[in-house]
Amino acid sequence: MSESFEIEVKQHQALWIFTTHGYINNQGGDVIKEKYDESYNGGARKFLLNLADSKIINSIGVSILIEILEKTIEAAGELAFCNCAPIVEKTFTIMGITRYAKIYRTEEDAVKAMS
Amino acid sequence: MSESFEIEVKQHQALWIFTTHGYINNQGGDVIKEKYDESYNGGARKFLLNLADSKIINSIGVSILIEILEKTIEAAGELAFCNCAPIVEKTFTIMGITRYAKIYRTEEDAVKAMS
């Protein structure tokens, strides 16, 4: 709600990890896109979004995630998600996003597989 | 809500410690009263209620707490609370309960003072 959306960015070798906090709506999506663009412009091509603390999303927010997914695919990069709440995973599955982005159970699993 | 109220009972020397989980309404109050009566009938006279996980209460629930407070005072015993949410402490203060029952910040503080 009015509690603002937050995001932390960290780097593990070539992998950029974004940890989100809060509702992924249009504003939340825009914040993710902004951080994504910054690291993309710095040369990053491998991205992991840890959504453990984003248990509410909406289709406007997710459409922004599709934008960054498209950009990643076009650059022959890789984008994945981890720690998704069941409803988030279900949403990504319904939309077909899971055909283009892997979902890992934990951040550790993701880092291991993507490094 | 429909999630049921729970209570854990433990003993530290002569002090009986009840840790509550959930809404202290009429049902929650009844559960506390039942556990209180059991230990009272076994001879207990010193009681501590840890309310850390009961952030919602209502006046019906609190009126049951007044019953056990009365019974404790009549037996020259001692009843105290700890880890109260601000709203719970405020409620007890408004009602005057804090004149007859101490409120400790932590369980550790309470155990130290009451042992």
Added chain:
Amino acid sequence: MPKEPDRVVELILPMLPDMEIAATRTAEAVAEMMQLDADKTAEVSMALIEACLNSFEHSQSVDRKVFITFRVAGDELQIILKDHGVGFDPTQVEAPVIEKKLHSGARKRGWGLRLMESMMDSVKFESGPDGTTITMIKKK
């Protein structure tokens, strides 16, 4: 783009166990909209719980509903809670005193109105044979 709507949320609840908690959930969402702090939000919820429980328990309303309007106006949250019950005279309600309650045989209940008044900045009762309307205000 049409003009911005008033910040008013209306909720109609059935008089059923735990429905007072549904009222607090809505109150919390409205409180967030006006960025009321956590302590004040909890105080609003407590007052609302007591107001709902009174209607549930005492109103004898036949439609078994409470009608709640939340209105944010500037820095104020106004809550109007109505039931279509038998009403009561708040001036005839005895003020509760803990020393009296702590005597054996005394009714321990009777704290609802006191709590509502203490938790809110103002509480007004209008009550008669068509029911009870409580208007409560909390300032930011």
Added chain:
Amino acid sequence: MPKEPDRVVELILPMLPDMEIAATRTAEAVAEMMQLDADKTAEVSMALIEACLNSFEHSQSVDRKVFITFRVAGDELQIILKDHGVGFDPTQVEAPVIEKKLHSGARKRGWGLRLMESMMDSVKFESGPDGTTITMIKKK
């Protein structure tokens, strides 16, 4: 003691940012009343968020309100959401396909109806110049 009321909760929300979250809070309270499990409750909330956002964004309703009725009947949760907007023809809405969306220049949006239909057991639209009514059902 009057008879038990129907398990119906009514909510009227202003079309304001984040008010869809207020709708989910009420839905959660109703879901708890019928002991709907956590996953299904989250699915109901997601469908409700999408339905609200559509009314907020597309209805052009002049009163800027959505009217939501939650009804528990046996093992079913029925949600009726109305706006007094311009309406639309759901049969004319193109089904979204991720492969098309992933092409540059493509509109990424257009998932709301799909999500609502996938999250609920049934979704029915009635829409015309007086507005849109969506009836959604979730079974326990």
